[in-house]
Amino acid sequence: MSCPARRHYAIGVPVYLVIANQTLGGTALATVVKERAKNERATIHVAVPATEPADERQPAAGTASENAQRRLQEALERLKAAGVRATGEIGVADPMQAIRDALRTHSYSGLIISTLPAGASRWLRMDLPHRAAREFNLSVEWIEARTDAPDEATFSLIELPRPR
Numbered sequence: 001m002s003c004p005a006r007r008h009y010a011i012g013v014p015v016y017l018v019i020a021n022q023t024l025g026g027t028a029l030a031t032v033v034k035e036r037a038k039n040e041r042a043t044i045h046v047a048v049p050a051t052e053p054a055d056e057r058q059p060a061a062g063t064a065s066e067n068a069q070r071r072l073q074e075a076l077e078r079l080k081a082a083g084v085r086a087t088g089e090i091g092v093a094d095p096m097q098a099i100r101d102a103l104r105t106h107s108y109s110g111l112i113i114s115t116l117p118a119g120a121s122r123w124l125r126m127d128l129p130h131r132a133a134r135e136f137n138l139s140v141e142w143i144e145a146r147t148d149a150p151d152e153a154t155f156s157l158i159e160l161p162r163p164r
Contacts (some may be wrong), residue, residue, distance in 0.1 A: 033086075
């Protein structure tokens with residue numbers, strides 16, 4: 001995937017980078033993002049790693065890029081309908097590299113990473129939340145969503161301290 005052009009956000013407004021794919025449609029992530037937007041007047045930038053369908057918990061029809069684009073568009077529409085200022089991009093399949101690519105074009109106030117539950121998450125097997133906190137020296141909020149269903153509100157939110 002090519003690196004996107006530099007994005008411009010309002011000065012003094014916190015901007016959070018969200019990394020999600022299969023959990024992008026659920027209420028777990030939407031709840032946290034809406035809270036950030038409301039309480040901090042934050043802008044959200046969503047990067048969706050283009051996960052190969054064979055690597056997904058429930059493989060979707062279409063290519064990795066097509067699925068990621070569909071999920072991104074649906075998420076941006078929902079966030080904007082809720083009054084959240086949001087932008088987005090499709091990233092490479094490797095979530096760490098997708099974060100690196102997004103950080104090349106903007107600095108962020110923090111990362112919000114949404115994963116499937118521990119037993120099903122490839123991202124948790126690679127220790128994505130902790131690796132991202134260490135490598136990028138940003139605060140990380142990790143959401144472990146139980147489902148991506150829009151009416152399911154069951155999730156865990158873990159805030160990892162910023163490395164020193």
